[in-house]
Amino acid sequence: MRQITAYNSLTRKKEILEPSNPPYLNIYTCGPTVYDHSHIGHARASITWDFIVRFLRYAGYQTVWTRNITDIDDKIINKARELNLHPDKVARIYAHSFHEDMHALNVDWPDFEPAATQHIPDMINFIQGLIQNGSAYQIKNDIYFSVPSFKNYGRLKGQSISELEKGFGRIEPNPQKKHSLDFALWKGIKDSNDYGFESPWGKGRPGWHLECSTMNYALYRTNLDIHGGGDDLIFPHHENEIAQSESFTKLKFAKYWLHNGMIMVNGKKMAKSEGNFITIKDALKNTSGNALRFFMLNSHYRMPVNYTDEGIIAAQNGVNRITEALSDFNSSTNDIADTENEYTGEFIGSMSDDFNSPQALAVLFKLTDNINKEANQKIKIKLKSILYNLSCTLGFNLSSSFQAGTGDKLISKIIDGLIIWRKECKLKKDFASGDKIRDILNDSNIEIKDLPDDRYKWQIRY
RNA sequence: GGCGGCAUAGCCAAGCGGUAAGGCCGAGGUCUGCAAAACCUCUAUGCGGCGGUUCAAAUCCGCCUGCCGCCUCCA
Numbered sequence: 001m002r003q004i005t006a007y008n009s010l011t012r013k014k015e016i017l018e019p020s021n022p023p024y025l026n027i028y029t030c031g032p033t034v035y036d037h038s039h040i041g042h043a044r045a046s047i048t049w050d051f052i053v054r055f056l057r058y059a060g061y062q063t064v065w066t067r068n069i070t071d072i073d074d075k076i077i078n079k080a081r082e083l084n085l086h087p088d089k090v091a092r093i094y095a096h097s098f099h100e101d102m103h104a105l106n107v108d109w110p111d112f113e114p115a116a117t118q119h120i121p122d123m124i125n126f127i128q129g130l131i132q133n134g135s136a137y138q139i140k141n142d143i144y145f146s147v148p149s150f151k152n153y154g155r156l157k158g159q160s161i162s163e164l165e166k167g168f169g170r171i172e173p174n175p176q177k178k179h180s181l182d183f184a185l186w187k188g189i190k191d192s193n194d195y196g197f198e199s200p201w202g203k204g205r206p207g208w209h210l211e212c213s214t215m216n217y218a219l220y221r222t223n224l225d226i227h228g229g230g231d232d233l234i235f236p237h238h239e240n241e242i243a244q245s246e247s248f249t250k251l252k253f254a255k256y257w258l259h260n261g262m263i264m265v266n267g268k269k270m271a272k273s274e275g276n277f278i279t280i281k282d283a284l285k286n287t288s289g290n291a292l293r294f295f296m297l298n299s300h301y302r303m304p305v306n307y308t309d310e311g312i313i314a315a316q317n318g319v320n321r322i323t324e325a326l327s328d329f330n331s332s333t334n335d336i337a338d339t340e341n342e343y344t345g346e347f348i349g350s351m352s353d354d355f356n357s358p359q360a361l362a363v364l365f366k367l368t369d370n371i372n373k374e375a376n377q378k379i380k381i382k383l384k385s386i387l388y389n390l391s392c393t394l395g396f397n398l399s400s401s402f403q404a405g406t407g408d409k410l411i412s413k414i415i416d417g418l419i420i421w422r423k424e425c426k427l428k429k430d431f432a433s434g435d436k437i438r439d440i441l442n443d444s445n446i447e448i449k450d451l452p453d454d455r456y457k458w459q460i461r462y
Numbered sequence: 463g464g465c466g467g468c469a470u471a472g473c474c475a476a477g478c479g480g481u482a483a484g485g486c487c488g489a490g491g492u493c494u495g496c497a498a499a500a501c502c503u504c505u506a507u508g509c510g511g512c513g514g515u516u517c518a519a520a521u522c523c524g525c526c527u528g529c530c531g532c533c534u535c536c537a
Contacts, residue, residue, distance in 0.1 A: 029537090030537070031537090032537075033535085033536080038537090039537085040537095041536080041537045042537055043537090044537070045537035046537080048537090049537095073535090074535085075535070075536095157465075157466090157532085157533085158465070158466075159464075159465060159533090163464065163465075164464085164465090164533075165464095166463070166464050166465095166533095208535085228537095229537065230536075230537030231466095231467090231531085231532080231537085232531080232532070232536055232537065233536075233537070234466095234532075235465090235532065235533065236533080236534090237536090259537095260537065261467090261531095261537095262530090262531070262536095262537075263537080264530075264531095267529080267530080268530085269530075269531065269536095270536095271535085271536060277536095294485090295474090298474065298475065298476095298484090298485070299474080299475065299476095300475085300476080302467095303467090303468080303475090304467080304468075304530070304531075305474095306474085308473090308474090310473060310474080310486085310487090311473080311474060311486090313486075313487095314473070314474060314485070314486035314487075315474085315485085315486085316486095317485080317486055317487085318484095318485050318486065321485080321486095321499095324499065324500085325500095327499090350476090356476075356477095358475060358476050358477095358483090358484075358485090359476060359477085359483070359484080361475095361476095361484070361485075362476075362483055362484040362485080363484090364484095365483095365484055365485065366483095366484085369501095372499090372500055372501070373500090373501070426495080429495080431495060431496070434495095434496095435496070435497080438496095438497075438498090442498090447498065447499085448497090448498075449497095449498055449499060450494075450497085450498080
């Protein structure tokens, strides 16, 4: 295992990662609430945790990665009413959409992907434990967590309970709560027709914060090494998770808290409530999953990133350059270099320092440069295999791009035919016709390259 | 009101005490029938501003300015 340092939001400094049970490393990251198509903010978070987990594995850690799906929530219920569908169906539709997006972005499957509705009995059990030890109380059909009962409340945010109370200017606290910071563990239904689950307190549904605590307990007990999520979740979501879990288990919840920065669109934070969010599906109409990944990785994961068309084009061009250097490399027949060398050393050095992906990308470009300059074919292939290996570690899926073809035999055959025709035009010195054919192909983003000895190749440009 | 973050070339972005990585765009050149790709050359004496500490600061400290976020659903 490589020594890795990571910035821990809990302590506000970089720390050496020391899993409690090496070489295993348990990591839990907050997944989406599935009430709509996922947006590019989800893409950033997913790509962040994906490349971090990939690197942890590369560095020798046996990761067990869990990413939840929130499939019960007011927003899902509202959407269900809107569409006149059962909430569970709404959740499944958008969970499926999320998985499509993850596939398009080449985000690996987590080891576990629990859904809140699969853990209702666990949650009820969790709440009962909190009531029994005085951390929670019931008012009518609702159960609230008692924030003053947890003395460390506010540690993640970096404020005391009294300081947090002062900041409570923007919203009217629910008058029935004992303390303004108390939050719902269980929300009883308001109307007998409302959707809900049976519980000892009547029909209702779990509070959002509770599911992550419960599912972590169900899966890891008390051995969570890393908990990740967007930095907008620090307060109150993650603060509340800590309060619930540590009140319930009396043990430390997570050792390291990692948070990814937000996506901005035209300089403004993208948020569902702002209505300025771009779905992953929309973004992928204009660019490739690799380019979107490059765009994200080109900034450090903790920094905010501003999504612009210009930035996406720059990312696409950058990916194209790397991809170009891998042309003719075949990952199934060429050896993949996994021995250490100057490039992997630099790559590991950058990534081990709080997952510095922008520096890691610079290593890929250094390889790209050297591949393009290298005359010795044997060394060239060796360098390509290193580049390919590192690109995979960052989660790029370049192989479909550098191996020419459309995946559609008929279309490929037509393209080949046009190119042969162009070649004949060129032999007859009919350059006008030949160029016309090239222009036609270019209009479809098909790029032709003339190689020595009458050979040619083509590929699709994104 | 409380708390936090960020300001580096035309754009994006590393660096976090030792004299400015990388990418994109742009200019010129090589190659080519012309292209494309690639290669070569060029593109911040300076890192928001003003002070301070130091042999040395983009990097540390102080003040100021500007932008963003969290405290409400959010990745």
